[in-house]
Amino acid sequence: MRALGLDVGERRIGVALSDPEGILAVALTVIEAKSDDDALRRVIALAGEHEVERIVIGLPLSLDGSLGPQAQKVQSFAESLRGYTELPVVTWDERYSTVDAERVLVEAGVKREKRKKHIDSVAAAFILQGYLDRQRNNR
Numbered sequence: 001m002r003a004l005g006l007d008v009g010e011r012r013i014g015v016a017l018s019d020p021e022g023i024l025a026v027a028l029t030v031i032e033a034k035s036d037d038d039a040l041r042r043v044i045a046l047a048g049e050h051e052v053e054r055i056v057i058g059l060p061l062s063l064d065g066s067l068g069p070q071a072q073k074v075q076s077f078a079e080s081l082r083g084y085t086e087l088p089v090v091t092w093d094e095r096y097s098t099v100d101a102e103r104v105l106v107e108a109g110v111k112r113e114k115r116k117k118h119i120d121s122v123a124a125a126f127i128l129q130g131y132l133d134r135q136r137n138n139r
Contacts, residue, residue: 001135003054004028004047005128007094007120008074013039014120016128017050022135025128027121036077040084047087055087058094058127092131094123 001022007014013031018024028046033039047055057078062068067075075091082089102119110118 001054002050002052003056003128003132004043004050004052005124005131006043006055006057007124007127008057008077009120010070012120013043014122014124015043015046016121016124017052018128018132022132025125025132027118027125030117030120036080039077040081043081044084047085053087055081055085055089056128056131057081057089057091058124059091060094090131092127094127094130 001018002020003018003022003025005016005018005025007016011032013033015028015031016025017028019026028050031039031042033042043055046052057074059074059078060068060070062071078089078091102115104122106115
């Protein structure tokens, strides 16, 4: 089950892709969209290009598990995406994914300027990997 993972931010969307077996997630790209419609079209194009069967969107819940303003925006984006595709679109708790991505990039010695360029796609890989691991453990 190949899946696409998304880390939806204010200005950019980090994108990750799983292997065809749905075991390993890797950072793919960052979408810098001019509008939500542009972002939705680009996500759908990537999903088609990579023949994914599912889209996983990181949901930035508050530490207490509640939905803050950014989580509400992400839920709205997920709903819009569901209107563009018949693929299953699921949300996944993404608390700490950006922090984890930053830590990994720092530990790898990636300079600050380059970290900014890659952090969103690496965060998307953390989101997708968490989802894939849970799916595998539930089988």
